[in-house]
Amino acid sequence: MPSPMDIYKLLPKTNCKLCGEQTCMSFAFKLIKKEKKLEDCKPLFEPEFEEQRKKIEEMLKVVEKATETGLVVNEDLCIGCGNCIVVCPVHVYEDPEGAGSGFGVRLENPILRVENGVVRVVDVGLCRRYKEKTICVACRENCPTSAIAFLEEL
Amino acid sequence: MLRFAKYLKKVELKLVTYRDGFQVSVAVKDKFGDEFVEKSAVVIIHPDTAKTFGFKDGQIVKVSSYERCANLRLKVSEIAPENGALIPKSIYSCYLYSDKITIEPTDGEITTPNELLERYT
Amino acid sequence: MMWVCTGCSCLCDDIEIEGDVVRHACRIGAGLYLNRSVARAEPLIDGKRTDIDSAIERAVEILKDSKSVAIYGLNNSTLEAQKIAMKIAEKISAYVDNGSKFGKLAEMILRKEIPSTTLENVKDYAYVIFYWGCDVHNSMPRHMSRYTYYPRGKKRQRGYEEDRFLVVVDVRRSHTAMLAKKNAVFIKTDDDGKLIREFLTALEGGIASGDVLRVVKELKKSDFNVIFGGGGLIEGLGNEFEEFVRFVSNVGYFIPADYRTNSMGFFKSLFEAGIPKANLEDLLIDEKVDTAIIVGSDPLNSMPFDVAKRLLKLKLIVIDPKVSFTSKMADVVIPSAISGVECGGKMIRSDFVEVELKPIFKSEYDDAKILRSISEGL
Ligand code: SF4
Numbered sequence: 293m294p295s296p297m298d299i300y301k302l303l304p305k306t307n308c309k310l311c312g313e314q315t316c317m318s319f320a321f322k323l324i325k326k327e328k329k330l331e332d333c334k335p336l337f338e339p340e341f342e343e344q345r346k347k348i349e350e351m352l353k354v355v356e357k358a359t360e361t362g363l364v365v366n367e368d369l370c371i372g373c374g375n376c377i378v379v380c381p382v383h384v385y386e387d388p389e390g391a392g393s394g395f396g397v398r399l400e401n402p403i404l405r406v407e408n409g410v411v412r413v414v415d416v417g418l419c420r421r422y423k424e425k426t427i428c429v430a431c432r433e434n435c436p437t438s439a440i441a442f443l444e445e446l
Numbered sequence: 447m448l449r450f451a452k453y454l455k456k457v458e459l460k461l462v463t464y465r466d467g468f469q470v471s472v473a474v475k476d477k478f479g480d481e482f483v484e485k486s487a488v489v490i491i492h493p494d495t496a497k498t499f500g501f502k503d504g505q506i507v508k509v510s511s512y513e514r515c516a517n518l519r520l521k522v523s524e525i526a527p528e529n530g531a532l533i534p535k536s537i538y539s540c541y542l543y544s545d546k547i548t549i550e551p552t553d554g555e556i557t558t559p560n561e562l563l564e565r566y567t
Numbered sequence: 568m569m570w571v572c573t574g575c576s577c578l579c580d581d582i583e584i585e586g587d588v589v590r591h592a593c594r595i596g597a598g599l600y601l602n603r604s605v606a607r608a609e610p611l612i613d614g615k616r617t618d619i620d621s622a623i624e625r626a627v628e629i630l631k632d633s634k635s636v637a638i639y640g641l642n643n644s645t646l647e648a649q650k651i652a653m654k655i656a657e658k659i660s661a662y663v664d665n666g667s668k669f670g671k672l673a674e675m676i677l678r679k680e681i682p683s684t685t686l687e688n689v690k691d692y693a694y695v696i697f698y699w700g701c702d703v704h705n706s707m708p709r710h711m712s713r714y715t716y717y718p719r720g721k722k723r724q725r726g727y728e729e730d731r732f733l734v735v736v737d738v739r740r741s742h743t744a745m746l747a748k749k750n751a752v753f754i755k756t757d758d759d760g761k762l763i764r765e766f767l768t769a770l771e772g773g774i775a776s777g778d779v780l781r782v783v784k785e786l787k788k789s790d791f792n793v794i795f796g797g798g799g800l801i802e803g804l805g806n807e808f809e810e811f812v813r814f815v816s817n818v819g820y821f822i823p824a825d826y827r828t829n830s831m832g833f834f835k836s837l838f839e840a841g842i843p844k845a846n847l848e849d850l851l852i853d854e855k856v857d858t859a860i861i862v863g864s865d866p867l868n869s870m871p872f873d874v875a876k877r878l879l880k881l882k883l884i885v886i887d888p889k890v891s892f893t894s895k896m897a898d899v900v901i902p903s904a905i906s907g908v909e910c911g912g913k914m915i916r917s918d919f920v921e922v923e924l925k926p927i928f929k930s931e932y933d934d935a936k937i938l939r940s941i942s943e944g945l
Binding site for chain 3: 567
């Protein structure tokens with residue numbers, strides 16, 4: 293996962309403000325949070341920056357995989373313990389007899405579900421970060437193998 | 447180019463073994479596949495130990511106990527005890543079984559289970 | 568279709584299978600099902616392909632010619648198969664061992680010498696939850712989410728952060744230890760006996776370290792606390808169980824965290840048959856056996872080199888669904904079914920609750936049938 297610093301290093305670093313941001317650093321931040329698009333940085337598309345632009349595009353591929361709530365799952369690191377499923381406050385509220393009680397989640401479209409031994413994002417529409425814009429980190433906090441991450445923390 | 451690795455001293459560490467869930471899942475699948483080697487032929491040391499002795503995550507090391515040795519991939523993680531080395535339970539940890547093991551850099555390839563099996567007979 | 572997972576002794580019974588999609592099982596359990604057809608064993612005599620019946624016949628011949636036999640494994644076999652193995656043991660006076668070190672504690676639970684309870688009760692009532700010398704996040708991945716720390720239960724409705732207190736004891740900062748955050752403590756120790764004595768002192772009002780005192784304070788808030796002990800605890804205790812039992816009685820309950828799928832079933836079968844548990848490693852060192860039947864186990868993947876080397880000097884009969892290091896070296900290999908996936912029966916969960924398996928497929932030869940044929944042949 294790229295950090296804003298990693299991206300910043302590859303930007304023109306002129307603080308030209310063409311993108312609408314005050315600094316290149318804040319543009320880097322917003323890129324990762326998907327609040328800005330790479331195309332917003334016009335100078336980067338000049339030939340002299342081509343190589344750097346390609347590197348940033350590579351880095352952003354990971355960011356692309358993140359859901360609307362900034363939740364990124366790395367299945368390779370997941371053991372399928374289901375901690376995230378059971379601690380999710382939305383699951384507990386919507387599915388008290390299932391996920392809330394430790395069983396496999398019984399919702400048709402839960403936020404997360406363990407499938408074939410690894411956690412999969414099914415529907416982030418219910419996630420508190422999406423609906424209420426609250427900063428909830430329950431799932432990430434209870435994953436000791438770092439299979440779950442949030443963009444803003446990276 | 448000088449190979450600094452060659453000048454590192456051997457490190458003696460206490461051996462701790464553990465059941466690694468990822469390793470178990472590939473062992474249940476197929477003990478003769480590449481994934482088994484990838485998840486089993488591993489020795490994990492604590493970041494502090496790695497720093498002190500200049501080991502790098504991902505390098506291949508020769509792990510010895512008594513007159514036995516095997517080449518494993520070194521990993522650096524906080525799940526290892528500070529003064530020990532952690533090896534997932536498998537034929538590798540069994541082969542190297544002892545209280546203490548030594549770790550040193552090597553240019554060799556990772557030892558395969560079949561190579562280990564030959565040493566049993 | 569609902570499935571009972573036989574990947575570990577959690578025996579999770581809430582698994583859904585739809586074609587090639589397994590829901591809710593962890594990586595170990597899902598893999599057990601999905602990779603069932605990879606690396607299957609074939610019937611072999613002296614490394615040469617044969618049919619199953621001939622392999623069984625050869626096994627019987629070997630057993631008839633041996634002076635002293637050990638039956639080893641059986642942790643992945645059903646209670647039914649384990650019982651037949653016990654009968655064989657009685658018939659030919661064989662030693663029996665499953666390779667688990669939990670025998671003494673299991674026997675104490677069966678004799679009611681140490682208080683134990685069920686995982687359902689833990690979910691509903693437990694406040695302080697100890698994980699002592701076990702990294703369950705790896706060995707029994709759903710243990711904490713399905714049964715103990717994370718789920719809400721009858722008297723524990725407010726969730727783990729308020730209604731539970733987690734204590735992890737280990738020699739290293741395991742993945743399980745990393746989960747000890749709010750309302751939790753991780754105690755690192757190299758000396759389990761010493762720590763237990765410290766707890767006992769603190770429980771009686773004596774002096775102890777900060778962490779221990781904090782835990783003791785929490786223990787006093789509830790009359791339902793539980794200790795899960797793993798291999799690390801047993802190693803640490805050696806043979807000194809007295810203080811540990813006193814400690815458990817003060818705290819609440821003890822449940823073994825032995826990941827081996829039907830290990831508790833093995834101990835119960837052994838106990839009911841009145842057969843003492845043997846230790847194959849000791850038998851090998853003392854050269855007490857000349858033949859071993861290995862059922863669903865791979866000692867070359869679990870026994871120290873020096874001992875395993877001696878094992879290879881014996882006549883070896885391996886009964887296993889999959890190719891293993893031991894099966895590669897065996898005199899006779901008899902392929903079997905994967906319990907719970909291809910054959911049914913009963914198993915016993917880590918807390919001694921009996922669970923009926925729900926196999927998805929059928930198989931002609933399973934451990935029970937193979938062992939029965941051997942028994943009849945003898
Ligand atoms: S925790 Fe154990 S029983 Fe449950 S799904 Fe995982 S391997 Fe299967």
